[in-house]
Amino acid sequence: MRSDRPDEVVVVGAGIAGLSAAHRLAAAGLPVTVIEAERAPGGRMSTQAVGEGLMERGAQFLSTGYESIPGLLATLGLEERITTVSGRTMVADDGRTWRFDTRRPLSMVSGGLLRGRDLVPAARGGWAARRELAARPTNDLGRWTDLDERDGLEWARERFGQGLTRRLVSPTVHGLYFQELDANSAALPGTLAAFSARGASAFTLRGGLGTLTSALAETVTIEYEVRVDRVQRPESPGGHVVLTTSQGRREAAAAVIAVPAGAATRILADPAPDEAAVLATPYSRGLLAGLALAEPLAEDELGGAYGVLVTPGSSSPLAAVAVHSRTNAGAGEVLTVMFGQDAARRLATADHATVRAAAVESVEPWLPGLADRVTDSRVTRWQEAMPYVPIGHAEAVRRYRARLPAGSPVVLAGDYLGFPWSDSAAFNGLWAADRLVAELTGAPPERSGTGP
Structure with missing residues (x-):
């Protein structure tokens, strides 16, 4: 473990937030090292091969409505990898399904998602x-x-x-974030409405979303398979941040903590009240099974949908299903089967074969004979998959950022400071980096996608 660079900034965590922060810090000329407990970068924005296709292990797609990630893609020269995702969507609710295309709003009417009595309030809200x-x-x-x-x-x-x-907003929150709409404040559906009002559409990257985090990782120094156990602030002004790690003690000029709330709470010594407030964020649990198929789905299977959203409260144990072949991101077929919270808890300690069998059984009502088509599988589990946005949390985030003391050498950048999507996590990392660049150099860098 290198410990002779007390002038460096240490970033804890190599997910999209930590990598965005490290990339911005390095671009500003500051020495920076990322410490990551796993053996590869990306975290919940990483991709793995399953059979001949790809499985996104966390985030499933990006949006044209994003504001931070597009700048990263441009900087890294990844814009040529952008590829569209089919807008076809199916909502499933105990024997009933509604099909529509996100790029054709009127298809919500023709597909039965919107009924006559729904039109006026839906139009007014839009x-x-x-x-x-x-x-x-x-x-x-x-x-x-x-x-x-x-x-x-x-x-x-x-x-x-x-x-x-009932038939769209709740299934969207359930399917994309494994959460209940009433467990979040209006800030979450309000922001989803903003995406819709912009006409935002989904896209991905050829080679998977992990292409972005891998490219960011190549621009900075990362020490893998190192666990950070403690981050302590300087004992006196002008002192160093002290990090206790699985490979010893090290000092740094500053630290960015860019891991989920549970891990951040464990490692941050003596959190201030504003820090404790944002770290109290609850998370949904994630259980995903990638099922590789011998052949891509036929055009009419699953209604031609890229994504299947399951209505919360239905008898299905699932939250959503994503179809790899409908992302235009490469050959092969993988169904990414995402379980709802009850099933994720029930299967928390189940072995791979049990989770695979549960995934196949849950999708077979829509795809009869699926079991005979599966050639390979992978299972991914996240104890902290997606942060909720509970009532009062936006104000806690605003207060933390507004009252962070000048010269603070420890800055939080985890996803608990934002919405449960990757662009917000990237924003958190960029914000933290901009804050430290201003403190350590006295000259704020050119800002890109970090807001005012």
């Missing part, structure tokens, strides 16, 4: 979103405090009506 929400930053949770005290389910019903909320 118009209000375009007028009031579309221009807001969708990566900075601290800018959504006005929706912070409203229950997300209550707000969505009021804005968009019962029908659209």
Whole structure:
């Protein structure tokens, strides 16, 4: 373990937040090292091969409505890897399915997702979103405090009506984030409405989303398979941050903690009240099974959908299914089967074969005979998959950022400071880096995608 660079900035965690921070710090000319407990970068934004296809281990796609990640893609020369994702979507609810295309709003009517009585409240809510929400930053949770005290389910019903909320908004939150709408504040559905009002669409990268985190990792120094056990602030002004790691003690000029809340809580010594408030963020659990198939799905299977969203409260144990062949990202076929919270807890200690069997059994009502088509499989588990946005949390994030003392050598950058999508995590890392660049060099760098 290198310990002779007390002038360096140490970034704890090589996920999208930590790598974004490290990349920005290095670009500003600061010595920076990333410490990562795993043997590879990316965390919940990483990709693995399954059979002849690819499985996204966490984040499933990117959005044209993102504000931080596009700048990273451009800087790294990855724009040529961008490829579209089919907008076809299926919502499943105990024997009933609704199909629509996100690029063709009227298909929600023709596909039965919207009924006659839903049209007026849905149209009214869409118009209000375009007028009031579309221009807001969708990566900075601290800018959504006005929706912070409203229950997300209550707000969505009021804005968009019962029908659209039940058959689209709730399944979206359940399918993408493994969460319940009423466990979040209105800031979450409000931001989703902003994406929709912008006409945002999904895209991915050829080779998988891990292409981005791997490219970021190549621009900085990373020490893998090193566990950080403690981060302590300097004992006196002008002193060094002390990190206790599995390979010994080291000092640094500053540290960015870019790991999920549970790990950050364990390693941060004596958190201040504002830090403790944001670190109290709850998470959904993630259990994903990648099923490789001998052949891609036929055009009409799963309604031609890239994504299947399962209505919360249905008898299915699933939250969602993603179809690799409909991302235009490469050959081979993989179904990424994502379990809901109850099933993820029930199968928390189950072996690979049991999880695979449960995934196949759960999808077979939509794809009869699936068991005979599976050639390979992988299972990914996340104890902390996606941060919730509970009531009061946006204000806690705003307060942490506003009251972080000048010269603070320890800065939080985990996903608990934002929304449960990768662009918000990248924003957190960029924000932390900009803060330290200003403190350590006295000259803020050119800002890109970090908001005001």
